[in-house]
Amino acid sequence: MLSVAVKPSTRSAFMLTLKRDLLIAFKRKNDIVNPFMFFVIVISLFPLAISPEGERLAEIAAGVIWIAVLLSAMLSMDSLYRGDFEDGSLEILLLSPHPLFFLVLAKNIAHWLVSGLPVVIASPLLAYMLKLPSESYATLMLTLLVGTPTLSLIGSIAVALTVGLGSRGLILAVITLPFSVPVLIFGTLAVQASASGLPSGGYLTLLLALLAGSLSLAPLTSAAALRISVS
């Protein structure tokens, strides 16, 4: 894949990394499908555990969907750098002449396309199952569209820090979950506001600010973390 004769520009290195990661993701479908199935199953457990009544479900729907998103993101993040670390291609990536910032960003985008985007697309269906008022479907999708990439970018730092560890399923969650609090707060507030007929634009703006901040800072931090872990 990466055997290009002339020295490629950073842009083509970015595109090649993106393509390569997407290709690998589609060849190892388990890594994509299992976190998604986990997301769907966790959500369908809540009505069974709490109540089948529509009114009570509607009250908690926003929170349940967001927490399920957080947990399934945690599970899918685990595979972000692991395969590359095990087969040594991560070291090649670190040695490349291109800024690591863009290569890490490409990996994060590829990962979000296969793990975050399906969740965003499936969310109205799950929102319907949880009896969320239909006025807030659009807000839910928008918040997830802005929030899930932020979660991926933040999680990438913790994954990069722990990539060398053999068993790290739980430490990843312990580090990342407290970091995700602001996204969770503004995501659920926006959906709840729109469900009760209030404007949700303010919360969306804050979510966008979080995305902008993590888009510019998180790949930098992940790159530094990768250099620490692979040394």
Place this chain on the structure above:
Amino acid sequence: MWLWFAKLGSPKWFYELSTKWLPWLVVATVLVIGTATVWALLFLPPDYQQGYTSRILVVHVAVAGTSLAFFPLMAVAGTITLVWKMKLADMVAKNAAALGAWFSFITLATGSIWGSVSWGTWWEWSDSRLVSMLFQFFLLLGVVSLRSALEDTDKAAKACALLSIVGCINVVIIKYSVEWWNTLHQPASPVSLQSGSANGPEFWIATALMILGVYLFLSVSLILSTRNEILQRERRALWVKEMIAAEQ
């Protein structure tokens, strides 16, 4: 010009200096905390609303204020570790995380005890200070668990330094988002913390003394644990061997 800076990073220099300073610091800590405790327990007039329970606040406010210092401290130490690769900075940072988690825990515990009497509840989600302190506690525990998961000392030092810097920024973001969550979502908390503490210079002097005392206690515990860490990591160094031989 940079000599003092390089000297500062030498574990041996720190160990020798702290041997001289430690007794004085311990005496000062005992004196200040002792004075503040006696003052708070015997001389502080009971609050006209809260009665004697307001005395808990002397400890609570001091520990809470001090616990906020840990993430900045770890971030500064982490920056020094990453930029100048100074071993001493990481020896300080290593124990700061666990100590900070304890301080946060004591803050939550004393706050709960005070709240159980004054607010009638041990825990109140609608108070943003409680919630953000809880998440600071979790973040500090995350740093501790990352440290214990990584076996390579050098790698653990750099990884924890990075996490501390990110965590320091995040504590601020979490604090503001929790505050907005409260003020926008629910009415302000039923009891304001200020109601008990706004009056009386006696209270403020006791609290100020206690804050000073807790900071002294913090530096004593940090120095002690750093000395421990120095001996452990430098156990093969000549000066440590000579010192132990001299003691035997």
